[in-house]
Amino acid sequence: MLVTFYLNNTQVSYDVRPDEYLSHTLRSHGIKSVKVGCNESTCGSCTLLVDDKPVMSCSVLTASIEGKHVTTVEGIQEEAAKIAYHFAEEGADQCGFCNAGYALVVYALKREIKNPTEEQIIDYIVGNLCRCSGLQSQLNAIKAYLKEE
Amino acid sequence: MAVDKKKLKVVNNKTHSIDGQGLMQGRSYYTDDLAEQNSLVIKILRSPHAFAHIKSIDVSEAQKLNGVALVLTYKDVPHVSFSRAGQGYPEPSPHDKFILDEYVRYVGDEVAMVAAVDERVAEEALKLIKVEYEVLEPVLDFETAYENKSIIHPEDGIKEMFPIGFEPKKNVAAAYEMEVGDVEKELAKSDVIVDETFYSQAQAHAMLETHSSNARLDAHNRLVIYSSTQTPFHMRRIMATTLGLPVSKIRFIKPRVGGGFGGKQAFHGEMFCALTTLRTGKPSKLVYTREEVFGASYTRHPMRIRMRIGAMKDGRINAIDCRSLSDTGAYGEHSLTVFMIVGSKVLPLYNKVDAVKFGGQVVYTNHVPAGAYRGYGAIQGNYALEATIDILAEKLGMDPKVLREKNSMKEKETSPIFEIMGEGTKGTAMIMESCKLPYCIKRGAELIGWEKNWPRVKVSDTKVRGYGMAIAMQGSGIPFMDMGSCSIKLNDGGSYNVTVGATDIGQGSDTLIAQIVAEELQTSVDNILIYSSDTDLTPFDCGAYASSTTYISGNAAWKAAIKMRERLIKEAAEYLSEKPENVEFDGKIFTSKDKQVSLYDLSVQFLYNKNLHQVSITESYYGHVSPPPFMAAYAEVEVDLETGEYEVLNYVTVTDCGTTINPMLARGQVEGGIVQGLGMACFEDVKYDKKGNLLSNNFLGYHIPTHKEIHKLTSEFADSYEPTGPFGAKSVGEIGIDTPPAVICNAIYNATGVRVHNLPITPEKILKGLKELKK
Incomplete structure (x- = not known):
């Protein structure tokens, strides 16, 4: 079809x-x-x-x-580059397999919820698994990206 | 000669991973992204029985299905035993596996293979294969495996490559014994003896990219395989031997790998891709489903470890006896070597003992095979040893931190174990040239507030916080066995191609090798064009395992960069008609008195104008020692006494891995390891039903840590310098995973009085323990 x-x-x-x-x-x-x-x-x-x-x-x-x-x-190459910058700043990127999915979910979060609490961030991204990082660095990177104007 | 760390400009400085942005932007860079568009899709028929003999197998209907290109059973493949383990030569793992066999030894074992035009047809064809099984009695409890009447490997043609204690008729894959001094005598002399037995479970690697490979024939009719592997060079060798092909006919390419953790050291689908492409002439691919990754690759070895430790009243530890039993499942991949690490990278922590003994067996069962997994025996051994040390401290009435400080390894000390135990063979004697463990213990205690908080702080009538600790060590490659190499080529314009066999599997080795070369050649990381790994194009490397990459491959890169620098100065001197000792090079300009030439000009001259030639260097390195990274770890856990539930509020680590080549990536390794270790300590569990069916075969049944469970990680590094490492570095890939089982066990005990002797430490076990305490 x-x-x-x-x-x-x-x-x-x-x-x-x-x-x-x-x-x-x-x-x-x-x-x-x-x-x-x-x-x-x-x-x-x-x-x-x-x-x-x-x-x-x-x-x-x-x-x-x-x-x-x-x-x-x-479709979000520039935003993905910004998110990648923060991941790199925090040492959150490793194998990269989950990263494109992360870029999209984090970008959607930024558009959907203004100034989210940590709990809201975690609830939003918890379905995106990562087996490499310590997760904390990722969360810090995401917070830094969300703070960007 | 030690390098002054303060003068480093690239190494030990914050450097972004060189591929992070491209990967975040979704570049097609992983194995299955690179499969040929028209590849035949391979699917595997897997055993529904834990143990069975194939009485008959009829593939005629499957072969007739439109779109099916190839069906293979054990009758159609070379009957050559091999090990999937993906190790060096000769392998310390038994050759106890055939590509396909008339026996199936676990639920999920390979029965037959189908290659078809697409996944749908391949799956349809699997249903048309008729198999008649003689179902055999499986061995599902590893404590009953030894000399069980069910013999899991009754077949002929299997072998050990050198003596490893292989006794298949007794269900023994490997065995090992060692003793220094007289343990029984020293235990008898001791004031206090503790005798504790711990069980650790299987753990799934759960890397996000599933096992993937694909194959095609190139214009020279050579077999070219992309594989999501940690060991491309071992793959090439083992495949050539097993399929009876010359090594020269096979090319393995490792593109980007989506996580490995030891799981991708081994063969998973590569043999089937090779056979399909060789027999059909067509490209092929095999991508494991998530269920296959859980149920048909391999896991961590489950173990039972009995620790007996004797000490004097003043806290001096006299003797340690460690008896272990390891479950290797259906095949003996990494059976001996993981087993030996339980002793060799754990027991030297307490190097002042008069006697130490280690030994036991690795047995076959009809479970999913066990194999390499980050920590590689050290995490199992660490759990048993470090929990027992806490028990000993309590019996002695001592602070366990003080007991550890008194008895643990210090700089310039050694342990006789290093010389006795290697990986499958004898070891290598070494002195700890760098060991900041005392600092790590002290600093970690400050960060967790040990003096103030240990052993517990009451939060309310129902909540209490417990504090636990452990120390750990690992290694940096296998001395005299693991080799890495690096080629550097000068391009016009002054950039450098760096090709390495070192396999970046997500840990960031491409970045840190680029940093090492950039530092030595006084240039920037973006001037280093690094490529890994391809058996045709890059020089040899043993692969990413045994915490070898930073130390072994990093040293090779450093050596090559030093040689390149010397070579460039020699070339510039010739160009300037000067002596090399009079030429200085700042990374861009060669200067001698009043003369100078830029690297840019020199590089262009060599390729186009004058004295035409290619400047290139290849160097290799193997370790003469395996300097261990060390760690002290502490945790604060909050336990709900009514439910047994607990949260790890803070996990503190202080690590000595020498110079951190890339401080952010090193932290990523430590924290990533800790989180995987916490998963194993707290909830990850490979579970089977009574017939040997895997129950935990997806991410719903097998939970890995998420942002919900991980709260605070406090990670610091000791100022340390390993004189044999590149710029003073040791490896750091595994050490992070070792401590959580013991630390959480100790913290839970300190909070509740419940000592959990079998992993994972679940709320149910804590609650049960609390109820027993009340009796």
Whole structure:
């Protein structure tokens, strides 16, 4: 079936199976920034924004996004660079596999909640697992990014 | 000659990881990102039984399915035993695995392989394979494995590469014994003896990128494999031997790796990709599902460790006896070497004993195999030893910190264990040229407020805070065995290509090697173009394991940079018609009296104008010692006495890893290790049902630490300089994981009086203990 949606503000039409998930569709079309860590919506690595809300794309049927706006990390390159700067400042980046998903969830958090409390930040990002860092450095980096004007 | 740390401009200075931004921006850089678009997709049929013999297997229906390119069973693959472990040569792990076998030894073991045009067809084909099993009685309790009537490896053709105590007919993968002095005699002389037994569980690596590999044939019909591996050079060697191919026909490329922690030292899907591509001529790929990572790769070795320690009333420790039993699961990957580390990187902490003994067995069971995992035996041993030290301190009526200060390793001291125990072989004698453990203990105590708070502070009638501590050591590579090398090539314009076999798996080795080279050549990190690792293009490196990269590969890089600097000065001297000793180089300009030439001009001249030649250097390094990093760790935990629930409010560490080449990355290693260790201490648990089915096979059933559980980490480094390390550095990849089980165990005891002897330390166990105390 043909599904038409906006990928980083550009209209695309992909021929997909009705039971195909968005992470699979995008990766099979060469958009490899979408990382699949578990394929069962438990790790957050495949996080994307659908109409500005973070979703785990391994569990979103591509057929369900007809007409919607999908943002991958390619759509927020400048913000991702800013987040990366703060991760580097805090020594929070290691293997990087979860990082593109983190960039998207942190960016969405900044747009959705103004001046979030630490609890709100943690609630927002807790679904994005990281096995490398000590987590504290990540949280500090995220806080520093959120403070940026 | 020691380098003056204050004069360093790049090393030991804040430097951003060189690839952090690109990865955050989503660059296609990991193994599966680089698979050929039209790769055949490989899927594995896995055993539903913990132990069975395949009576018959019929793949005819699967082969007929449209889109299926290849189906393989044990009848179709070379019957050559090997070890998946991914170690040097000869391997200290038994060759007890076949690519596919007529026996399956755990739920998840490989039965058959299908390669098809896509995942859907491959999965459909798996369902069409008909297998008749003779189900055998599994061994699911490692304490009953020895000489069990069920023999897990009854087959012929398996072997040890050198004596490791391999007795498969008794279900023994490896065994080891050592003794210094007479432990029984010293224990008998002791005023106080403690005798405690601890159990540590299996732990899953849970790296975010699952095991992935893919293959294709290049224009020369050579096999080119991308693999998410920690050991590309070992992979090439082991694959060549096992498949009967010349090494020259195989090229392994390690692109970016999404976390390893020891889990990617081993083979996981590479053999199947190789066979598929060799037999079909088509590119292929195998990406493990998350369930396969949990259920069909390998875990940490579960262990039972009995510690007996004898001491005099004044707190002098006389003797330590450590008896261990390790569960290697279905295959003996890293069986002996992990086992030996339980002794060799734990017991030397208390080096003033008159006698020390270590030994026991590594047994097979029908569980998911165990293998390399960060800490590599040291975390298991540390839990048992450091909890027992606290028990001893209480019996002696001493502060456990004082007991540790009195008996632990100091600078310029040694332990006879270093010479006796290596990794699978004899060890190497060494003196601790750098050991700031006394400072680490003192400083950590200040940071946690030990004097004021230990052992507990009552918060309310139902809440109490407990304080616990432990000390730890690790190593820096395996002496005379682990080798790293580095090539540096001068480009026109004065930048340098640096190629290393050292495998960056996310720990940041590309960044820190670039820093080392930049420091020596007085340039900036962005002028260093580093590339790792590719068996065709980069020089050899043993790989990322045994805390070897900073020390071994870092030393190779430093050596190469020193040689490059000397070479450049010689080249400039020739160019300027001067003697090398009269030429000075500041990283950009060569000066001799009134003459000078820039590196920029010189590099362009060599390639285009005058005395044309390529300037390049290759150097390698292997350790003659393995200087241990040391750590003192403290925790503050708050326990709810009504529920047994607890929170780790603050985890303090002070680490001596010599010079921190990259202070932020070093902290990342320490804190990342601590958090994984806390996971093991507090809740991570690999669980099976009574038939050997893995229950914890996803992130819902196997919880890893998140921001909800991690509150405060306080991480400092001691000012230390290791004279044999690059710019004074030791390695730091594993030390962080070692302490949490013992520290949390000790803190919980100090808070509640409940001593938990089996990991993880759950609220249920604490509550049960509290109820027993009330009786």
